Amino acid sequence: INFTYLPGDGIGPEVGAAALAVLSAVAAQFGHTLEAEDHLIGGAAIDAGEKPLPEVSFGSCHRTGAVLLGAVGGPKWDHLKGADRPELGALLPLRKRLNLYANIRPCKPYEALLDRAPLKRDRLEGTDFVVMRELTGGIYFGKKGRDADGAFDECRYSEPEVERIAVIAFDLAMTRRKKVTSVDKSNVLETSRLWRETVERVATRYPEVELEHLLVDAMTMHMLTRPTHFDVILTENMFGDILTDEASVLCGSMGVIPSASLSDARDDGKTVGMYEPIHGSAPDIAGQGKANPFAMILSAAWMLRLSFGLDAEATAIESAVEAALVAGDVTGDLGGSLSTSDVGAAIAQRL
Amino acid sequence: INFTYLPGDGIGPEVGAAALAVLSAVAAQFGHTLEAEDHLIGGAAIDAGEKPLPEVSFGSCHRTGAVLLGAVGGPKWDHLKGADRPELGALLPLRKRLNLYANIRPCKPYEALLDRAPLKRDRLEGTDFVVMRELTGGIYFGKKGRDADGAFDECRYSEPEVERIAVIAFDLAMTRRKKVTSVDKSNVLETSRLWRETVERVATRYPEVELEHLLVDAMTMHMLTRPTHFDVILTENMFGDILTDEASVLCGSMGVIPSASLSDARDDGKTVGMYEPIHGSAPDIAGQGKANPFAMILSAAWMLRLSFGLDAEATAIESAVEAALVAGDVTGDLGGSLSTSDVGAAIAQRL
Ligand SMILES: CC(C)[C@H](C(=O)O)[C@@H](O)C(=O)O
Ligand SMILES: CC(C)[C@H](C(=O)O)[C@@H](O)C(=O)O
Numbered sequence: 001i002n003f004t005y006l007p008g009d010g011i012g013p014e015v016g017a018a019a020l021a022v023l024s025a026v027a028a029q030f031g032h033t034l035e036a037e038d039h040l041i042g043g044a045a046i047d048a049g050e051k052p053l054p055e056v057s058f059g060s061c062h063r064t065g066a067v068l069l070g071a072v073g074g075p076k077w078d079h080l081k082g083a084d085r086p087e088l089g090a091l092l093p094l095r096k097r098l099n100l101y102a103n104i105r106p107c108k109p110y111e112a113l114l115d116r117a118p119l120k121r122d123r124l125e126g127t128d129f130v131v132m133r134e135l136t137g138g139i140y141f142g143k144k145g146r147d148a149d150g151a152f153d154e155c156r157y158s159e160p161e162v163e164r165i166a167v168i169a170f171d172l173a174m175t176r177r178k179k180v181t182s183v184d185k186s187n188v189l190e191t192s193r194l195w196r197e198t199v200e201r202v203a204t205r206y207p208e209v210e211l212e213h214l215l216v217d218a219m220t221m222h223m224l225t226r227p228t229h230f231d232v233i234l235t236e237n238m239f240g241d242i243l244t245d246e247a248s249v250l251c252g253s254m255g256v257i258p259s260a261s262l263s264d265a266r267d268d269g270k271t272v273g274m275y276e277p278i279h280g281s282a283p284d285i286a287g288q289g290k291a292n293p294f295a296m297i298l299s300a301a302w303m304l305r306l307s308f309g310l311d312a313e314a315t316a317i318e319s320a321v322e323a324a325l326v327a328g329d330v331t332g333d334l335g336g337s338l339s340t341s342d343v344g345a346a347i348a349q350r351l
Numbered sequence: 352i353n354f355t356y357l358p359g360d361g362i363g364p365e366v367g368a369a370a371l372a373v374l375s376a377v378a379a380q381f382g383h384t385l386e387a388e389d390h391l392i393g394g395a396a397i398d399a400g401e402k403p404l405p406e407v408s409f410g411s412c413h414r415t416g417a418v419l420l421g422a423v424g425g426p427k428w429d430h431l432k433g434a435d436r437p438e439l440g441a442l443l444p445l446r447k448r449l450n451l452y453a454n455i456r457p458c459k460p461y462e463a464l465l466d467r468a469p470l471k472r473d474r475l476e477g478t479d480f481v482v483m484r485e486l487t488g489g490i491y492f493g494k495k496g497r498d499a500d501g502a503f504d505e506c507r508y509s510e511p512e513v514e515r516i517a518v519i520a521f522d523l524a525m526t527r528r529k530k531v532t533s534v535d536k537s538n539v540l541e542t543s544r545l546w547r548e549t550v551e552r553v554a555t556r557y558p559e560v561e562l563e564h565l566l567v568d569a570m571t572m573h574m575l576t577r578p579t580h581f582d583v584i585l586t587e588n589m590f591g592d593i594l595t596d597e598a599s600v601l602c603g604s605m606g607v608i609p610s611a612s613l614s615d616a617r618d619d620g621k622t623v624g625m626y627e628p629i630h631g632s633a634p635d636i637a638g639q640g641k642a643n644p645f646a647m648i649l650s651a652a653w654m655l656r657l658s659f660g661l662d663a664e665a666t667a668i669e670s671a672v673e674a675a676l677v678a679g680d681v682t683g684d685l686g687g688s689l690s691t692s693d694v695g696a697a698i699a700q701r702l
Binding site for chain 1 (some may be wrong): 443469471474490493496500501504505507538540541567569571572575576592596605637
């Protein structure tokens with residue numbers, strides 16, 4: 001199991017260490033050798049006198065094709081501009097250069113956390129959807145800048161860009177409840193009209209899959225009033241950013257949600273995968289051993305499954321996490337008293 | 352009281368008729384004469400062989416300076432392109448040409464509706480914020496189109512555009528709890544960086560007001576986990592569209608939320624105001640007498656207060672609505688059995 005480990009900023013190194021402990025335990029138990037290539041990214045790279053995304057870090061990601069990322073960014077680097085920033089200079093180029101256009105974020109609340117959510121239990125029970133977010137296009141990557149008239153950001157989508165993410169969403173729906181909800185703002189945006197047309201065209205190839213369209217503003221409501229209705233939610237980059245954060249509230253905590261960002265198969269036959277918690281670098285609690293490492297541990301499990309085909313190993317980790325949640329072996333944010341590394345150790349021990 | 356009445360599409364004419372009945376009753380009681388200039392807009396105008404925004408409709412809005420709008424759009428006109436559509440051809444140009452850049456949407460759940468919200472009562476109690484949405488800039492009004500590479504939409508903001516809406520938000524905060532939460536995506540967008548810089552500059556003129564910044568993705572969470580924290584939420588056009596729909600869920604129903612869209616004072620000294628429910632045209636229930644008219648009735652009350660300075664009249668309507676909610680004189684969506692026009696009559700009678 002040779003992968004690239006990018007701890008990054010804030011709580012990244014802490015939750016990363018807990019995930020590495022879990023990976024070591026799983027490797028020992030299942031008889032794998034583990035080789036983590038540890039590299040700098042984001043503010044950590046800037047502080048070391050490097051660019052936000054050092055070439056050696058990128059090279060490792062490209063070579064291994066499997067990346068476990070903590071988090072990047074924080075107020076310390078907020079004064080920096082454009083590509084000098086951790087987000088614009090590291091995270092976004094990494095996604096783009098590795099062609100990680102398919103970002104998958106699950107929303108399936110754990111029974112043990114249901115009562116932590118601000119929503120009523122009876123509304124949440126049975127919720128089980130995934131958001132398929134387009135990750136390498138849209139307003140994130142369009143031309144941006146200043147001119148005499150002010151500031152601008154261009155949102156762009158090409159038909160092939162929409163088509164390939166739609167295909168992934170429909171393929172995923174075929175393995176699930178066969179329902180795709182495509183989210184756009186086609187009553188205002190031209191990119192959304194292209195989005196909708198293209199998704200409808202792809203849908204004709206999947207007669208068994210039921211397709212519906214929702215406007216992004218309406219979606220923020222439906223997600224709260226009828227979350228159990230959804231199966232696969234397909235959307236563009238910015239709307240996906242917004243909707244996945246909203247969805248995390250249904251789960252009672254952001255701290256338990258992993259994500260995968262995948263490319264197509266490359267010329268060498270390999271699909272690149274990057275795995276990261278959906279939470280950020282949480283600078284306010286960094287370095288205090290308070291950070292909840294579940295999202296990072298679950299991201300590591302997804303890496304095992306999706307990049308290395310190690311399904312039993314991934315499932316073992318996921319079961320251990322669920323058991324720890326039930327037993328209350330959790331950090332303070334979830335009502336427990338364990339430190340970040342204690343949680344990692346508790347999961348490792350359950351394996 | 353001379354105003355322009357644009358019933359529009361779907362349920363617009365029904366909820367509009369209920370609001371007119373209430374306005375008549377209030378005018379009679381307080382001794383005003385009421386003159387509603389009834390005009391076509393949106394799909395209704397298209398069906399009559401006109402443009403989505405007929406010049407005579409616009410002219411009336413411009414002359415009266417006070418507009419009560421139902422809703423525009425629906426699937427019937429969804430195949431139309433660009434400026435032939437009700438939204439792009441009528442609603443957006445109307446906002447732009449009347450310079451209605453300040454859109455205000457309240458979020459203060461009624462006690463009688465608290466238990467209808469999917470959120471837990473104890474999280475909602477005490478919620479009382481308004482969203483100040485910039486309404487005439489951003490990606491709604493930027494260049495949009497298709498070219499060989501696909502589709503594009505440009506988001507633009509100038510410093511004066513940001514400054515003027517920020518001033519309105521801070522002025523409003525001074526009359527409330529003196530807190531402004533500005534929402535952007537400044538870790539990715541250049542327009543958001545301009546937004547944040549400009550808001551910070553305006554804030555220096557309001558030393559008593561506390562300013563915080565939140566990223567839009569994080570805001571979707573905070574709105575649900577700590578809604579009582581917010582006072583005035585200030586944001587750009589698209590984010591405001593998304594966040595105000597999300598906020599409506601806190602109120603237990605979209606059907607009770609009015610909005611005002613205001614201009615600066617014109618050369619003739621008059622501030623133009625347009626008042627509309629935040630819900631849409633709801634074509635699925637149009638024509639059946641099922642639509643909840645409260646948002647439209649409350650929009651009419653806001654018109655009386657903000658465009659005509661008739662505070663007692665507005666308050667009388669608002670009190671009557673609250674009493675009707677408590678008494679259960681409501682439509683089916685709120686658990687009652689009254690028709691749209693029954694509700695209008697019930698409010699009129701309570702005045
Ligand atoms: C850090 C930021 C640039 C990023 C994004 O907006 O994509 C984050 O919010 C995410 O969702 O992964
Ligand atoms: C109908 C649509 C164009 C409009 C908008 O996006 O502004 C609506 O959603 C609103 O919030 O007023």
